[in-house]
Amino acid sequence: MNRKELLRIDGLPVLQNRVYPSAESARASPRGTMDLVQDAATGLVFNRAFDPGLLQYDADYQNEQACSSVFRSHLDDVLAIVARNFVKPSLIEVGCGKGYFLRHLRDAGYDAKGVDPAYEGDSPHVVKAAFSPELGLSADAIVLRHVLEHIQDPVHFLSEIARANGGRGRIYIEVPCLAWIRTRRAWFDIFYEHVNYFRADDFNRMFGRIDEMGHVFGGQYLYVVADLATLRQPAGGPDAEFDFPADFMAGIWQCRDIARAFTGNKAIWGASSKGVIFMHHMALAGVEVDLGIDINPVKQGKFMAGTGGQIVSPARAIEVLPAGSLVFVMNSNYFDEIAAQSAQRFRLVKADNNEL
Missing domain, CATH: 3.40.50.150 (Vaccinia Virus protein VP39)
Incomplete structure (x- = not known):
């Protein structure tokens, strides 16, 4: 079959919306290979290395966003x-x-x-x-x-x-x-x-x-x-025909540099798919993030796939993170809502465009 390779990422957590009872079980969660290709016959883009056997959708799979x-x-x-x-x-x-x-x-x-x-x-x-x-x-x-x-x-x-x-x-x-x-x-x-x-x-x-x-x-x-x-x-x-730009993954290094230049505590806001993938790439880039913050109560107190980052409520984050902590907002659609919920306590960065 004629398939053009577009992007390959190894070792991705396979269920970003599945939460875990401990950091250890989260870090031991399954990983898989992303080998994005475009099929010449259909024009469709998909993961050629996808293994459905790695996925298990159960009660611990929490993707409800309507809390917002x-x-x-x-x-x-x-x-x-x-x-x-x-x-x-x-x-x-x-x-x-x-x-x-x-x-x-x-x-x-x-x-x-x-x-x-x-x-x-x-x-x-x-x-x-x-x-x-x-x-x-x-x-x-x-x-x-x-x-x-x-x-x-x-x-x-x-x-x-x-x-x-x-x-x-x-x-x-x-x-x-x-x-x-x-x-x-x-x-x-x-x-x-x-x-x-x-x-x-x-x-x-x-x-x-x-x-x-x-x-x-x-x-x-x-x-x-x-x-x-x-x-x-x-x-x-x-x-x-489709291609990714050569600088498609450059935002990882931009976020890494922002995090490295900051000496205080660091967190992400939004412990769903984007947050799990962000934490995964930041860990590979040598950046340690203290917490994941999420308003979904069923995620709070649990741990994120891959890195094992703990998920806390906004109220708990305000208690444990010092004022001025660096917080990457995973989706700028929620930026104003998050700014209000955080009582302007943190230094917020839009992870999807690296804006302060």
Whole structure:
């Protein structure tokens, strides 16, 4: 097969959103190789070295972001897109996580059902299982938020959704945007969990009919509303070619230099995927970070995969970190929220553009 290598990173923690009960168990968590390639036949970008056997999604996998008012506002934006495209009430959210957005959909009047093996609640509207046509679920519309990047064969997975749905219906898909990652040199957004990385043109080649396409969450996420009946195998070609810039990983060294020039305590704010990857690369660069801070209460008191960094609440961080400590903010979308929660106590740096 003709596949062009784009980026290789060895030894990445494989589950950035899985938290651990001790630093030792976190440091012993599985690691894998990221060997990003582009397939010439389809134009799709994916991790050729991906091993699904390394991943275990269970109750310790904590990726709920709705603790943040900023993220809840994003979900309101998503609901508005869904509302203007899906007028019939029957809907399935594939990969509903802990069920926050599913409740949002039901509160908005949708007869919405969810499917997710990592679901922890007791809602009668959620099937705690991996999606498959054998579940016998179908609806007028499908919502697929931040799932497709985790699926080893995304076109086949979409075809299974279409088959389960009788080859009909429309689908809302939301994924991280590879074009944004490239433009922003977002090295901390290259995760082992994400076996695929998508651009807008990938979906234009994947579907014969797209009703709406755009970006949300400050451009970080790409979304499409497409007709499942028009799903097709994408074809590559010169117009689909992709490369990373030569300086894509340079932000690691910029953050390292900022940290080395600072003599006090150091922490990160945001102990999810970006934070775990940031800590991983900083450790390799010889930078010791004291803590990870996160507002999600189920993460607090636990430890991050790879480095074993401890996660604390914002209140605890204010107690234990001296005033003026250096804190890298993992996602600048949350910068104002974090500045308010930290009571302006720390020296905040936006890790995604190294701004003070």
